[in-house]
Amino acid sequence: MKQSAVIKGLGFHVPERILSNKDLEQLVETSDEWITSRSGIKTRHVVSEGESLTDLSHGAALKALDDAGLSPEAITHILVATFSPESYIPSAACALQDRLGLRGRVAYDISAACTGFLYALENARAILALHPESKILVCSGDVVTSRVNWEDRATCVLFGDGCGAAVVAAEDGGPHRAVIRDVSLASDGALGDLLTIRGGGSGRHYRLGEPIGEDFFVQMQGREVFKHAVRSMTEVCNGLLERHGLTTDDVDMLLPHQANLRIIEAVGKKLGIPGERVFINVDKYGNTSAASVPIALSEAVHGGSVQPGQRVLLTAFGGGFTWGACLLDF
Ligand SMILES: CC(C)(COP(=O)(O)OP(=O)(O)OC[C@H]1O[C@@H](n2cnc3c(N)ncnc32)[C@H](O)[C@@H]1OP(=O)(O)O)[C@@H](O)C(=O)NCCC(=O)NCCS
The missing domain is CATH 3.40.47.10 (Thiolase/Chalcone synthase)
Structure with a gap:
């Protein structure tokens, strides 16, 4: 069962x-x-x-x-x-x-x-x-x-x-706190080079005594990542809502990955969710990668931005590429 x-x-x-x-x-x-x-x-x-x-x-x-x-x-x-x-x-x-x-x-x-x-x-x-x-x-x-x-x-x-x-x-x-109603996940490794850390992996060895290069750090094609992030988060959110016969009108709060205010605003706009229903804390923390969604969720819940009875739509996008969405019923 x-x-x-x-x-x-x-x-x-x-x-x-x-x-x-x-x-x-x-x-x-x-x-x-x-x-x-x-x-x-x-x-x-x-x-x-x-x-x-x-x-x-x-x-x-x-x-x-x-x-x-x-x-x-x-x-x-x-x-x-x-x-x-x-x-x-x-x-x-x-x-x-x-x-x-x-x-x-x-x-x-x-x-x-x-x-x-x-x-x-x-x-x-x-x-x-x-x-x-x-x-x-x-x-x-x-x-x-x-x-x-x-x-x-x-x-x-x-x-x-x-x-x-x-x-x-x-x-x-x-x-x-909340029921996890559903999760939807996706990936596209063909676009991996747009946001990557190659150095130190088994395809790019550390060698004793050799200096490390720039590829041991985050390398990103910012503009390309921006476009894919907006498109993918919008698609996965719409798909998850459709799966449950819901629309964005049924969502009390959109809580997206906090990478960049312009990405967050673009996703909210494409989904038709007004700014007052979109949670934002990127100003304080920047992009904290895997931490961004749970930090925002924890702040939203403990700060009283989410109330019992409300529905929250989480969405994220990251290197890989990977992306996904999750519906939470509070
Ligand atoms: C990174 C990002 C903010 C850059 O914004 P942009 O408008 O695309 O800017 P560009 O990269 O085209 O750079 C524009 C100019 O600003 C310069 N620039 C880049 N970083 C800068 C900085 N920190 N300060 C000042 N100037 C900077 C560039 O050198 C470039 O100058 P040029 O026109 O003389 O060459 C934007 O692409 C972005 O948000 N991408 C998504 C990143 C992200 O969130 N990734 C994680 C997703 S999980």
Whole structure:
């Protein structure tokens, strides 16, 4: 029997250190005016020396568990969506499992760049279909600045670090934040080179003593990515709504990936959802990759922007390319 999955708790954690557009003016030839008008970003949180994804995911996990009213011991599975684990081995999920003291739990990473949270939610739903008694900790975050080229002004001004978390379980009549009504996911690897980090992969080895090149950092064809992001998020949202016989009039809030204000506005416009029903916090955090959607969701819920009885449409787009949408009933 198909079991409804619910989000029982939400939380997020960002590093304390904040970089403003003015700070970036000291690093590269840019201006607050350029960054604000092209991206809507004003500040971003960035890790300090020695701070890793495990620190961010641990902070986010504790907040989500507290919000769910559960102790860490209740968790059966740990999923971490990221492209920037503390180490390649062990995985980000194993590092978090150890930090939480949860020896023996299932723990694995998911790689879907900025769409990671939606991919992880779908994984959680699949686990619950097999094991309805599971309590799944979904963390989704990145230390994007660990792979940012601080000499490339076209990319370094856009990103920030952070992690969001959700506790997902089967609906059991107990308290929960939202029912995960459905998720729709997609990918197109043929367009992977438009937003990529090739260096350090098994196709582009690290070699001892050799200097690393620009391709060890985020490389992006901004204009092309912009077009695909708008088109793909619009399509996947319309497809998911159609699948449920809904229209955008049935959506109380659109909560898109926070990459760029102009992308967010273009998606809202194409879907016909007015600005007052579109959640935006890109100004504070920049593009935090896998963290963007769960940070925004957590802020929207805890800040009172979403009320019980409302329907929220999440959507994301990222490197791969990957993209997706999710319908949540509060
Ligand atoms: C990156 C982005 C903001 C650039 O905006 P754009 O209008 O496309 O600008 P362009 O890349 O064409 O650059 C325009 C000019 O600004 C310059 N420029 C680039 N970065 C700059 C910066 N930080 N400060 C000042 N000037 C900058 C460029 O060098 C270029 O100058 P030129 O015309 O003399 O060559 C935009 O393409 C974008 O938002 N793309 C999507 C990025 C994204 O969100 N990706 C993640 C999706 S998951």
